[in-house]
Amino acid sequence: MNNTVYIISGPTASGKSIISYYLAKRINGEIVNCDSIQLYKYMDIGSAKPSEKEMEDIPHHLYSIEDPSENMTVAQFRKLALEAIDDILARGKTPIVCGGTGLYLNAILYDMDFGAVPDDEERRQELEKLAEERGSLYMHEYLEGLDPDAASRIHPNNTRKIIRAIEAFEYGKGIKDLSECELNPDYDFKFFAITMERDWLYERINRRASRLITSGLVDEVTNLLRMGYTPDLPSMKGIGYKEIIGFLNGEYDLYDARELIQKNTRHYAKRQYTWLKRYDFVNWIDIRKGETVGEVVDRILDAAEGSD
């Protein structure tokens, strides 16, 4: 049985979605989302989901599947994504994983074991309170006593990760290092990352931020707030959402909100590059100016054949 899985990743605004769409048309594929914000319902404009036409044309999986009040986790995502991939393969089609959320990419690429660690909101709040009172250094020392190995991998200022590591230890499974994981042997990955000259990418990011605002981002955020989704939800902390919330609260004007969105998106793109550079088996597709999507897809298919 064919078990080829395409992965189209790359920094935000590099054109992953449209490239995946054309690739899907060419190879009879279906698209699986790997973007942590596009998973949420009602967040269409800000997360730059594919157009309705694209979604009708080609089956898209894991888009708009979660309520913004819920908290998607990697473990959950991994389960859903692998199910979607297996389902597509079973129907004789080719899955195309599309998205730039690095941790989620890992969850698909690697044989990661998230175990049966239950949600324990109470314990997390306890630890958060402790961190606030005693400081992150204290928490780090505490972790060092429990799991020195994990502690050595986490910076003492990174309270969030320290808390997670403590939780993981208490549940009986420490945080493993990725080097202990194998590439998922069930699939034949064709892994691509879209890139382009940094200045050009930044121009695209800036332009897209402007476009999101003119196409109704403020209304989208206003509606989300009206529906009762609060600014502290992980979904509402997405880029584009948190900045518009600040504008609606009168913290700054729309012009500044736009600049903030642009800046935060650029920072995000940079972090995505850093993440993607860790994979030595990724095929970088460096987009040239003036190149059509069809030409890009040709290059991807050529490279995919070459890698067999």
Place this chain on the structure above:
RNA sequence: GCCCAGAUAGCUCAGUAGGUAGAGCAGGGGACUGAAAAUCCCCGUGUCCCUGGUUCAAUUCCGGGUCUGGGCA
């Protein structure tokens, strides 16, 4: 035309009681197994506007000039 203030990193500015300078932002690099569009770490040489003078030494003090704000005519 006159008076006042400013001119220092890509931007906003601090500073050097005279010994060639440093913050924030931007930018760059990096880490990351259950919040990941999150969280966290590291990276600062630039004609200190030009030009004379004083001085062992001037970006710093003094004179002149140029430009930019603001005020008065």
